[in-house]
Amino acid sequence: xxxxxxxxxxxxxxxxxxxxxxxxxxxxxxxxxxxxxxxxxxxxxxxxxxxxxxxxxxxxxxxxxxxxxxxxxxxxxxxxxxxxxxxxxxxxxxxxxxxxxxxxxxxxxxxxxxx
Amino acid sequence: xxxxxxxxxxxxxxxxxxxxxxxxxxxxxxxxxxxxxxxxxxxxxxxxxxxxxxxxxxxxxxxxxxxxxxxxxxxxxxxxxxxxxxxxxxxxxxxxxxxxxxxxxxxxxxxxxxxx
Numbered sequence: 102x103x104x105x106x107x108x109x110x111x112x113x114x115x116x117x118x119x120x121x122x123x124x125x126x127x128x129x130x131x132x133x134x135x136x137x138x139x140x141x142x143x144x145x146x147x148x149x150x151x152x153x154x155x156x157x158x159x160x161x162x163x164x165x166x167x168x169x170x171x172x173x174x175x176x177x178x179x180x181x182x183x184x185x186x187x188x189x190x191x192x193x194x195x196x197x198x199x200x201x202x203x204x205x206x207x208x209x210x211x212x213x214x215x216x
Numbered sequence: 217x218x219x220x221x222x223x224x225x226x227x228x229x230x231x232x233x234x235x236x237x238x239x240x241x242x243x244x245x246x247x248x249x250x251x252x253x254x255x256x257x258x259x260x261x262x263x264x265x266x267x268x269x270x271x272x273x274x275x276x277x278x279x280x281x282x283x284x285x286x287x288x289x290x291x292x293x294x295x296x297x298x299x300x301x302x303x304x305x306x307x308x309x310x311x312x313x314x315x316x317x318x319x320x321x322x323x324x325x326x327x328x329x330x331x332x
Contacts, residue, residue: 132317134317134318134319136261136319138261143311143322143323143324143325144253144261144311144313144319144322145322146315146318146319146320148318149317149318150317150318153317153318155318155320187260187261189261189263189319201268201273201274201275202275203266203275204263204275204277205251205263205266206263207253207260207261207262207263208260209260210260210261
């Protein structure tokens with residue numbers, strides 16, 4: 102199975118731009134999704150792929166992908182963006198859409214500190 | 217209201233099994249795949265497996281195969297995850313999450329504590 106690698110910790114000054122990255126071989130084939138998790142709460146999807154921002158997520162969150170690396174960019178980071186961020190992606194697949202033969206994997210997470 | 221409802225907590229002894237539930241409401245249950253994801257204390261997220269609520273077909277992460285069973289009850293819009301032969305390392309929050317390209321709806325999780 103594949104692995105997704107994230108930097109354990111990243112910091113950003115209030116109002117500045119920060120990019121959180123996720124590396125893995127399966128990202129050459131499948132898009133990454135990004136989740137924000139605050140202490141004591143369930144994860145929240147903040148972006149999928151390169152163009153899918155769920156309703157209610159601020160437009161300062163954006164995603165991109167190149168080769169084996171996916172990135173989540175926060176443009177103008179706010180204090181409330183301080184959280185853990187996880188990427189995930191499909192791992193291997195037999196391309197079946199009935200759910201069978203499809204595997205997912207999460208990155209180890211990045212703790213974002215807003216200074 | 218679109219939501220996934222999970223019980224708050226369970227306590228189990230080593231060697232026992234736990235069957236966590238996740239009740240969906242506010243959307244068509246059979247139209248979305250459901251995943252189980254766990255998070256040990258202070259650790260990251262770990263994908264456990266997927267179930268197709270329409271067909272009942274499942275795929276499990278390799279490290280849980282033989283120990284996990286995911287089922288669904290379409291009459292109550294509920295999915296279940298049973299994990300057997302529990303050990304202390306299985307102490308974690310177990311989340312259900314809906315989706316395929318991004319998990320867009322999560323339950324609040326069930327804290328399973330394995331302790332003698």
